[in-house]
Amino acid sequence: MTSLSVSADRDRAADLGDPLLSALNPQQRQAVLHEGGPLLIVAGAGSGKTRVLAYRIAWLLKHRKVAPGEIVAITFTNKAAGEMRERVTSLIGPRARAMWVSTFHSMCVRILRAHAKELGFTTSFTIYDKADSQRLMTLVARDLDLDPKRYPARSLVNQVSNLKNELIDEESYAPTNSAEKILAEAYRGYQRRLREANAMDFDDLIMTTVNLLQAFPEVGEHYRRRFRHVLVDEYQDTNQAQYVLVRELSGGAELCVVGDADQSIYAFRGATIRNIVEFERDYPQATTVLLEQNYRSTQTILQAANAVIACNSGRRPKNLWSDQGPGEPIQGYVADNEHDEAAWVAGEIGRLRDAEGLRPGDVAVFYRTNNQSRVFEEIFIRVGLPYRVLGGVRFYERREVRDALAYLKTIGNPADVVSLRRILNTPRRGIGQRAEACVEALASRERIPFPQALERCNEAPGINPRSVTSITEFTTMMAEFRSLAVDGAGPSGLLSALLDRTGYLSELQASTDPQDEGRVDNLNEMVSVAAEFEQQRPDGTLADFLEQVSLVADADEIPADAGPDDPQPGTILMMTVHTAKGLEFPVVFLTGLEEGIFPHMRTFGEPSELAEERRLAYVAITRAQRLLHISRAMTRTAWGQPSYNPQSRFLPEIPEGLVHWIRTEPSREQLYSGGQSAQARLASAALSRGGLRGGVGNRAVVALDVGDRVSHDAFGLGRVVETRGEGDKAEATIDFGSSGTKRLLLRYAPVEKL
DNA sequence: ACTCGGAAACTTTTT
DNA sequence: GTTTCCGAGT
Numbered sequence: 001m002t003s004l005s006v007s008a009d010r011d012r013a014a015d016l017g018d019p020l021l022s023a024l025n026p027q028q029r030q031a032v033l034h035e036g037g038p039l040l041i042v043a044g045a046g047s048g049k050t051r052v053l054a055y056r057i058a059w060l061l062k063h064r065k066v067a068p069g070e071i072v073a074i075t076f077t078n079k080a081a082g083e084m085r086e087r088v089t090s091l092i093g094p095r096a097r098a099m100w101v102s103t104f105h106s107m108c109v110r111i112l113r114a115h116a117k118e119l120g121f122t123t124s125f126t127i128y129d130k131a132d133s134q135r136l137m138t139l140v141a142r143d144l145d146l147d148p149k150r151y152p153a154r155s156l157v158n159q160v161s162n163l164k165n166e167l168i169d170e171e172s173y174a175p176t177n178s179a180e181k182i183l184a185e186a187y188r189g190y191q192r193r194l195r196e197a198n199a200m201d202f203d204d205l206i207m208t209t210v211n212l213l214q215a216f217p218e219v220g221e222h223y224r225r226r227f228r229h230v231l232v233d234e235y236q237d238t239n240q241a242q243y244v245l246v247r248e249l250s251g252g253a254e255l256c257v258v259g260d261a262d263q264s265i266y267a268f269r270g271a272t273i274r275n276i277v278e279f280e281r282d283y284p285q286a287t288t289v290l291l292e293q294n295y296r297s298t299q300t301i302l303q304a305a306n307a308v309i310a311c312n313s314g315r316r317p318k319n320l321w322s323d324q325g326p327g328e329p330i331q332g333y334v335a336d337n338e339h340d341e342a343a344w345v346a347g348e349i350g351r352l353r354d355a356e357g358l359r360p361g362d363v364a365v366f367y368r369t370n371n372q373s374r375v376f377e378e379i380f381i382r383v384g385l386p387y388r389v390l391g392g393v394r395f396y397e398r399r400e401v402r403d404a405l406a407y408l409k410t411i412g413n414p415a416d417v418v419s420l421r422r423i424l425n426t427p428r429r430g431i432g433q434r435a436e437a438c439v440e441a442l443a444s445r446e447r448i449p450f451p452q453a454l455e456r457c458n459e460a461p462g463i464n465p466r467s468v469t470s471i472t473e474f475t476t477m478m479a480e481f482r483s484l485a486v487d488g489a490g491p492s493g494l495l496s497a498l499l500d501r502t503g504y505l506s507e508l509q510a511s512t513d514p515q516d517e518g519r520v521d522n523l524n525e526m527v528s529v530a531a532e533f534e535q536q537r538p539d540g541t542l543a544d545f546l547e548q549v550s551l552v553a554d555a556d557e558i559p560a561d562a563g564p565d566d567p568q569p570g571t572i573l574m575m576t577v578h579t580a581k582g583l584e585f586p587v588v589f590l591t592g593l594e595e596g597i598f599p600h601m602r603t604f605g606e607p608s609e610l611a612e613e614r615r616l617a618y619v620a621i622t623r624a625q626r627l628l629h630i631s632r633a634m635t636r637t638a639w640g641q642p643s644y645n646p647q648s649r650f651l652p653e654i655p656e657g658l659v660h661w662i663r664t665e666p667s668r669e670q671l672y673s674g675g676q677s678a679q680a681r682l683a684s685a686a687l688s689r690g691g692l693r694g695g696v697g698n699r700a701v702v703a704l705d706v707g708d709r710v711s712h713d714a715f716g717l718g719r720v721v722e723t724r725g726e727g728d729k730a731e732a733t734i735d736f737g738s739s740g741t742k743r744l745l746l747r748y749a750p751v752e753k754l
Numbered sequence: 755a756c757t758c759g760g761a762a763a764c765t766t767t768t769t
Numbered sequence: 770g771t772t773t774c775c776g777a778g779t
Contacts, residue, residue, distance in 0.1 A: 130767090265766075268766065268767080391767085432755050578765090600766080639770070640770040
């Protein structure tokens, strides 16, 4: 669209006098008003993407005579879907409820449930998550007598997942070598078992929907006729299967996709950046709108982000800008080690709190990998700063919760063998491996499904009569639960009944393990979740409940935005950079900027993976609104051994003038004089006693020369290849043979000269 | 049938 | 260093 027509649109908006448009900048307005061909909105970080999507939908409903039922808006997260629905509702009222605003996966479940029969499933099919899939694949691999060392179930599941993301089903997969032939066999066995279990895994939800739309033309036609507008959020995160799904759905619709190639950080899950990069080739009639004005950060922060991402080659140039002015410089810190880094972060937060009333809730700490959170937790506890770690073990991944859900799944879908086998002997009721194997043998001999073999367990060859009794008791109990469900017991009633009747709850309550107390709490929470579900959806079925639980990772992990006037101090949020995507914070600490950490060691070999690490850095930087801190540690304990890491390549990519370095790489004199580090200051300030690790960094330095043979606690025997520096800074490059060649800072490395 | 101990692994994870 | 999984022992 030309700028001429933009101004024409603006005039029309003025004519209409609609306040919807006055809150938008010209590019945003163009995106909202665009009519006709496919639309690509390239939305830089913080450029008001969600607002544009919501306003566009509101505009469609209000001014273009589009009915809510003719719109489908697809997101990746439930949170994004919820936010979008809420924003549209606040713009145009409750009419918005008839729209389809959902995640890829829940949209697909909705379609699949409606057509389950055609596909050979019942409407209450079970959705398997990664853990379920892995258990199922373990069964398949055992069936095929695969060596679990050479073909771990984990790896097979991942490979199958990749194939499904490429829409290659088990029939069309053409193996070309022996390893692939094994994979093909595993794939077929896995799909057969899924069908027998009346279950689909996450990737099936997408692939099967595509197959459905393509194999049943009248079904595809139905949805193409229904949807006049298809909108897709975070388009850079779509994989091949989702790409085709969107194509199939939008055949008769106006398509609008929003995304930012520079924020594509999920390639490892199958997302392919090509979908957004090649949008204009896929859809030659496409119009592209570029949103570059940022409403989140200071110009300083944006300049840093722009400079770093510009180092990626082959990208569409984009220049984020802000009218907020330069703001404060970025604060940089080079720490001695990860404890010192954490101490600096803690000290800085304390200082900002005292000096300018910063609330902990305004602060976020980012790191590349989860294990980096520990040192921060330690120091925050010690100095008394309130914090929360995002993204640990999730509620629905806890053992007791999964057990309870497995009961519900087995009740709702008797064919679900993975859930059935999970609870068969949980809590312990004397049905061990031996008994299970006997039933399994019966199943394969009679060529009947496992649940049926369980019913006929007395026929199982070589089974212990005591096991038969236990199994009969178990199957009777499950039948009772099913009749409870048939008689109208809701999920919460069923849950309470089974937790009680199975003895699961009483076993936990009787336990002396302190962890089990929390498990009881979690199960109570589970019952509350179920009760809440019944209240919200009185006619919701057990399958509906299980669907919600399977497709909603965690409802409210991130506390609602408090806002600057909130008297609540809030808590510091700690998370990986991946988790931070889509969030924003007044003050951000981006930590661990070291080669091997960020960018991660595993990405070194692959330029495309390094480019993704850089995008990750870009995402991290653009989360900061007002003040960004960046830091790195000279040495860091990894896998129990200290290692020296040079600065991250991303650091020198930030223009020098933007960063104020509080502390740089210490000179030798400073190292000798000891002081100056945040860790040392914190220790001398006597914030606590005894907690600081005295051992680290105080090792006597071994004098080494090239050619010396050494022994290392972890790496074993090695030979010195090169030495550099002296005193506390002395390093040596040592070839450990099969353990690889390492560069070690001798002050820290546990090496002995032989 | 269960428990304990040693070996091995070990990025990121919206569904 | 920490966690997870498998196998041997009780």
